[in-house]
Amino acid sequence: MNLNKSLVVVGGGPAGLAAAIAAKENGINDVIILERGSCLGGILNQCIHSGFGLHAFGEELTGPEYAGRYEEKAEKLKVDYLTDTMVLSVSHDKTVIAVSKEKGLLIIKAEAVVLATGCRERTRGAINIPGTRPAGVFTAGTAQYYINMIGNHVGKKAVILGSGDIGLIMARRLMLEGAKVEMVLELLPYSNGLGRNIAQCLEDFDIPLMLSHTVIGVSGKERLEGVTIAKVDDRLLPIPGTEQFIECDTLLLSVGLIPENEIATGAGVELSPITGGAVVNENLETNIEGVFACGNALHVHDLVDYVSDEAARAGKSAAAYLNGDKKESSQYKTIITKNGVRYCVPQKIGTLTPEIPLFFRVATPSQGSTILIYADGNVVYKKREAYLTPSEMQMVKLSDETCKKLNEAKEITVELNTK
Amino acid sequence: MNEKMMTCIVCPRGCRMKVTFEGDKMLSCTGNFCKRGADYARAEIAFPVRVLTSTVTINSYEVPRLPVKTSAPIPKDKLFEAMEKLKTLKVSVPVKHSDIIFSDFISKGVNLISCRSVNS
Numbered sequence: 001m002n003l004n005k006s007l008v009v010v011g012g013g014p015a016g017l018a019a020a021i022a023a024k025e026n027g028i029n030d031v032i033i034l035e036r037g038s039c040l041g042g043i044l045n046q047c048i049h050s051g052f053g054l055h056a057f058g059e060e061l062t063g064p065e066y067a068g069r070y071e072e073k074a075e076k077l078k079v080d081y082l083t084d085t086m087v088l089s090v091s092h093d094k095t096v097i098a099v100s101k102e103k104g105l106l107i108i109k110a111e112a113v114v115l116a117t118g119c120r121e122r123t124r125g126a127i128n129i130p131g132t133r134p135a136g137v138f139t140a141g142t143a144q145y146y147i148n149m150i151g152n153h154v155g156k157k158a159v160i161l162g163s164g165d166i167g168l169i170m171a172r173r174l175m176l177e178g179a180k181v182e183m184v185l186e187l188l189p190y191s192n193g194l195g196r197n198i199a200q201c202l203e204d205f206d207i208p209l210m211l212s213h214t215v216i217g218v219s220g221k222e223r224l225e226g227v228t229i230a231k232v233d234d235r236l237l238p239i240p241g242t243e244q245f246i247e248c249d250t251l252l253l254s255v256g257l258i259p260e261n262e263i264a265t266g267a268g269v270e271l272s273p274i275t276g277g278a279v280v281n282e283n284l285e286t287n288i289e290g291v292f293a294c295g296n297a298l299h300v301h302d303l304v305d306y307v308s309d310e311a312a313r314a315g316k317s318a319a320a321y322l323n324g325d326k327k328e329s330s331q332y333k334t335i336i337t338k339n340g341v342r343y344c345v346p347q348k349i350g351t352l353t354p355e356i357p358l359f360f361r362v363a364t365p366s367q368g369s370t371i372l373i374y375a376d377g378n379v380v381y382k383k384r385e386a387y388l389t390p391s392e393m394q395m396v397k398l399s400d401e402t403c404k405k406l407n408e409a410k411e412i413t414v415e416l417n418t419k
Numbered sequence: 420m421n422e423k424m425m426t427c428i429v430c431p432r433g434c435r436m437k438v439t440f441e442g443d444k445m446l447s448c449t450g451n452f453c454k455r456g457a458d459y460a461r462a463e464i465a466f467p468v469r470v471l472t473s474t475v476t477i478n479s480y481e482v483p484r485l486p487v488k489t490s491a492p493i494p495k496d497k498l499f500e501a502m503e504k505l506k507t508l509k510v511s512v513p514v515k516h517s518d519i520i521f522s523d524f525i526s527k528g529v530n531l532i533s534c535r536s537v538n539s
Contacts, residue, residue, distance in 0.1 A: 045486075045535075048472050050488060051431065060470075065516060065534045068534075150484070151474065176473065176499070194431050194433050196426060196430070198426065199425075199426040199433070203426075
């Protein structure tokens with residue numbers, strides 16, 4: 001089937017929904033969301049715990065409830081969507097090729113595309129855990145899908161590697177579902193999860209959190225029989241003599257998320273080696289005109305509220321592009337990040353306005369550091385933070401005056417002063 | 420007087436709070452950014468409660484499990500009892516989000532509510 005569309009949104013999770021809604025609200029009627037899953041909402045459907053929506057709605061919602069709010073809004077605005085539809089490629093000229101059981105092959109000529117493809121989990125292969133290959137080794141998100149969506153148990157006695165929020169949430173889930181979680185291991189000397197999740201997911205159930213520990217071996221033929229763990233040194237290498245065998249039938253890996261960008265790559269979108277997502281300007285537009293990126297496909301967020309907010313800006317930018325009222329930025333400046341600032345999104349800016357937040361992450365945890373933004377070497381923004389950690393994305397919104405200074409500058413730098 | 424460090428679970432900020440208490444009565448709370456932190460600490464000392472989220476069986480073509488939550492926090496020491504009770508529940512379609520699945524669930528006045536709409 002051949003179609004022409006003003007805007008194709010790839011992905012119907014929180015980012016895709018918010019982007020499509022915003023585009024529609026900004027006058028683009030001919031929008032379609034293509035979602036590979038059987039329903040809209042993406043990963044939120046399996047995130048049955050609460051903690052979503054505190055910023056966006058001022059109340060604490062579960063994942064399905066948060067998704068439901070956006071689905072209802074999309075329905076009200078009559079946003080067109082196809083589920084069970086897999087986008088195979090987006091070409092440089094914005095031709096979207098997709099397949100679905102119902103519609104067969106779809107070739108959609110789009111005028112603009114929003115990439116909202118989300119992210120995927122790092123697996124055992126990504127971190128090279130040696131040993132046998134028995135059943136019982138899951139990524140935390142896969143286990144979450146089995147338990148919350150299908151209603152299957154994954155095991156009786158589990159070890160979890162990785163203390164990010166997904167690992168912590170799954171520790172509680174397994175305990176509630178009747179399994180025993182022996183311990184949560186964390187390679188780093190600090191947890192990347194939220195303090196509240198350590199409190200309500202681990203401490204509530206007396207699950208030990210072993211910092212500076214990792215899994216160095218997997219044993220078992222058919223089913224996992226146990227893992228060998230070890231303490232690591234400050235170079236994160238296992239310390240000989242600290243090995244311990246922990247009997248378990250389940251190992252959950254919560255070892256990081258990677259933006260999913262095969263489609264973006266195929267279209268020729270430039271990716272950042274640090275975020276794994278597209279390099280974008282302040283309109284969330286990639287190096288290809290009319291192709292926008294948002295959500296976890298752009299950079300992994302910690303809060304879905306920020307995803308929705310960012311995606312809405314991508315949808316709005318796409319609408320502005322389609323309406324032809326996008327101001328042409330003559331030149332883009334790359335934001336330089338250094339001294340403890342790992343990255344900044346957007347990576348380049350033409351004209352910054354106060355509505356556009358800068359998102360960034362720090363490299364290591366620190367207390368009492370100052371975030372500094374320079375325009376041509378002069379400090380234009382300064383904020384002391386009691387506590388900064390790599391797991392918490394920082395958001396900075398700048399005043400009219402600061403934006404003006406940055407827009408006039410030739411060089412913009414974001415850094416941390418840890419003194 | 421006892422002293423305890425506590426992480427507030429009310430919002431993602433997760434304030435680290437120093438709480439002093441006598442028996443089940445809170446005497447002081449410091450380190451909290453907002454009032455909700457002190458309220459949480461007071462409750463945590465006297466009578467800890469948690470919102471429970473889980474899933475129940477549903478006779479649907481669309482999804483095998485229906486996500487549910489308690490409309491208000493229930494006693495922390497009754498979480499496992501609540502999970503057992505969830506296993507006995509079966510929901511029939513159609514169900515809308517915020518529908519009451521079970522009234523007076525574990526605690527009086529607390530309802531078990533649906534987190535999702537399922538039509539068929």
